[in-house]
Amino acid sequence: MEFKFSVENQEKIERIIQKYPEKQAAVMPLLYLAQEQHGFISVEAMREISQILEMPETDVLGVVTFYSMFHQKEIGKHHIQVCTNVSCMLRGGMQIFDAVKSKLGINNGEVTSDKLFSLEEVECMGSCGTAPMIAVNEDYFENLSTEKAIEILNSLK
């Protein structure tokens, strides 16, 4: 499947490249754009980016695999991230993770069959002072209890 950036994104790309003295530096922002546009980063998207930035495809792939926020597979409409690192763990983060897991019926890294939800156990999100927390896509939900976390899931359509 071919991948082309939307006209709107092409304009954004022009501006992004201007921020850096060398084109390759724009690879992370461009990967974000591709991911936003397409839901995940396909091989075709990487090829397109490598052509725009005049860098080897393998280097683009190297960047994609290095960073945990770039997804090479489709994720759910609601990507649920549960922090289980220490500050969250001390306040019930592990229990929340288990509850979310059984509620969604999927394991870490999986997507529900209706593609509505995906689940990821994440490292510290910088919410230790408002722990425990989950993030749904880009939004943080903090100071949670297991009940509140499940309520949030119930509210997502």
Place this chain on the structure above:
Amino acid sequence: MEKIVLPEIENLHLIDTYVANGGYDTAKSALAKSSDEIIDIVKKSGLRGRGGAAFSTGLKWSFIPKGSGITKYLCINGDESEPGSFKDRQVFEFNPHQLIEGIVITCHAIHAKKAYLYIRGEYHKWIKLMQKALDDAYERGFVGEAMKAKYGTDFSCDIYIHKGAGAYICGEESSLMNSIEGKRGYPRVKPPFPAQVGLWGAPTIINNVETIANIPPIIKKGWEWFSAIGEQKHPGTLLFGVSGHVNKPGVYELPSGTLLTDIIYNYAGGVPGNKKIKCVIPGGSSMPPLRGDQLEGIKMDAESLRAAGSAIGTGGIMVMDEDTDLVKVLARLSKFYYHESCGQCTPCREGTGWMVKLLNRIVRGEGSKSDIDLLVSVASNIEGNTVCALGEAAAWPVRFMITRFRDEFEKQVSDHVKLEVKNKVHSMRATLNPLASVEN
């Protein structure tokens, strides 16, 4: 107590409020000074980096080659991914313009025309807040080409936000530069240090967000004022992030040298249920943990904490009460370092994996006594043998948790150890236990 980085002024994040409170006046007066003068003030102020290593900021700046003839860069480190650290996000949210003003002054001090503010990718909300503040500052002419007219100088600089994508290692300064350059975030071998060879090979200064946010007040009120706050060798206030088993977790800006017990019991409201404290990690997860029964008198600054056998790190204080299973805590932490190791050096890549395996074995109740010593030995073999300090960050918690809380580990290997016995006779004896009824 006066707050330097997070003053309690309503709506300070708005450019109008910031300007009404004298904001960006300091940048103007700083740009009228020579860069040597600025570096000298920062040096004399005693300001030390807030990103972990507590290195003298003025001294670091003085390492950069002088003059405006060469391209130089400033990177501001807002990767903030160390477990237990959540202070820089407060700056993004509540005082973004002081950070921007600090960046402008720093750019002038080191003759950098471009600054990259690196913010961890998960901080979508805070990136948006920061971008809004930056757009407003550009619009008013406080940053960019327009600042020449605004401040009446011939210097100008641009500030760009670079969004990370979920890699703790990118907080390490040389990894951060590779990440900005569009490469995998592998740390670089030092020397050469960034002040000589940094971003795209040019001399580069990297400072933490909180460090740079301290610059405008220092320039405005003078180094004498700043150096008199808190502990003389590590002056100023620190943003202490308190998390874990406390009643009021959060970020508290307090003078350096504030007693750890004061922070936990007075500011953070003590431990729920008045339980005893078993363990405190005082500076973010990489710093050696302290015993709860040895907290009395410990002051929170770089020198005092070193004397107490730990380090100030990012000032993230993680409190664990008496019921905490420290083996589980350490297993979880080790999983983090294993996950975040970039894999470049064998001792770190393999060692972190080994430590997770051993710790999980103990958590499952299948650990043997020799596993405890093996853990310490694996940790010791990482320390000092790696390209970057993630090696130490992974090794310290293991080594010090075990040496300081050995009883916790011994309890778990001796209490539920399930030694696998393949020999039938032995296993029968183990299950039947023929002498079970004999008491003496």
